[in-house]
Amino acid sequence: MRSFIRLCALAAAISAPVVLAAQDLAIKNATIITITRGDISNGTIVVRNGKITAVGGADVAIPAGVKTIDGTGKFVMPGIIDAHSHAALENGINEGSESVTPEVQVQLRNDDPVIYRALAGGVTAALLLHGSANTIGGQARIIKMRWGQPADSMYFKGAFRIVKFALGENVTQASSTTPVDEKRFPMSRMGVEFTVRYWFQKAKEYDQEWNEYRAAVKTSPNTIMPRRDLRLEALCDILHGDLKVHSHSYRADEILMLIRVAEENGFKVHTFQHVLEGYKVADEIAKHGAMASTFADMWGYKVEAWDATSYNMALMSQRGIVVSVNSDSDERIRRLYQEAGVGVRYGNMPVNEALKMVTLNPAKQIGVDKMVGSLEPGKDGDIAIFSAHPFAPDAMVEYTIIDGKVYFDRNQASTLRKIAGDSKGPGGTR
16 A cells, blocks of 8 residues: 555656646547547547647648657547546545535545546546435536646536435435434435425525515615525525536436426436436436436345346437446446446447447536547547557556646556556556
8 A cells, every 4th residue: 555655646746747748749540439420540639738639540630749649559539437436535425414415515635546546547537426325415526637736627617517416225324223213314215205305395485585585676775685595505506407416326216206306396307326227217217308327237235226237228328318337436437448348248239339438428417528528629638548449358548648638658657666666556457
């Protein structure tokens, strides 16, 4: 562990000055997986001032003086996006006393080694959510993996504001050994539904009170302003569509419950997270207009996860849902490209449709698809370069690039690993 910490410190101290200087970059002679426009053999991609300016064949001109990576034999794809992570968050990401806390926001630890490990797996951005103990929890952070930079500079500008809801056993504390008379409400699935209804009724009343005040103050300047309530303000932002709901979910009946409650109260569930039984109610999810972010192949670790299946992602995609595959893990975040490949094995998804589940689709779910998620002119230069096709068993990430800057270089990582005396550092992950 000490060797790994030394490695991370060296990575920040040694590589950061070089990284910051490289905003223009070109890659040539590579197979380029654009995601939206097919694959380009012997392709070239040019990034200027952090933005992609050209993607095409060998005839694309590379401006003089631009640092160039020879991609011969390599595969280039958009930077991977994790649509559900708890990486690099401050301790205490579950609130144990309040079940409704949309007014708070998770905080980033910009020096967490998991950021560098994620870069070693080609991840360039992630949605950082708190835990799932709260019916209506706090607001998330969306970051770019700018390792070694201040926390404020890692936040993804232009992304959605996102709040996390949760359903099921985590919220009801089903596995808790705390005596019943000491547990927090709600302790049942019915109680979770009641909690959502109760607070949105309060939010609608609060919204009406403020609307009446704004109308009255135009003619009566001395009208008394209502008392501000930050919790209800956040819930009003949900009602107005300014704060997007991502909900932890497992069982089909609870997914339908939240869809029903949302529609009755005038808001939309933007994305169902985990959504392990989504295949059972895929038509209803699609009709509601929600997206889905699921596991590749995890089930049976608790009762409500028993009916999950590796076919879930393919079945939901076939019904018209925008599906992503997420990590929910500091370990799986390093190999999300392999997780996406499960959709090819279980469901016969086309290769690039499967790769969409870790690139363009999660970008849509967090509101950044106009900036990242595919390799197109005008988008951010967020790129992962692989030694082989990402679904090949021996594929390794060789470079991870954000805004045209190299944040992970496997050659440099190997050197740093030797300096640190650590043979199992992030440079050795796949």
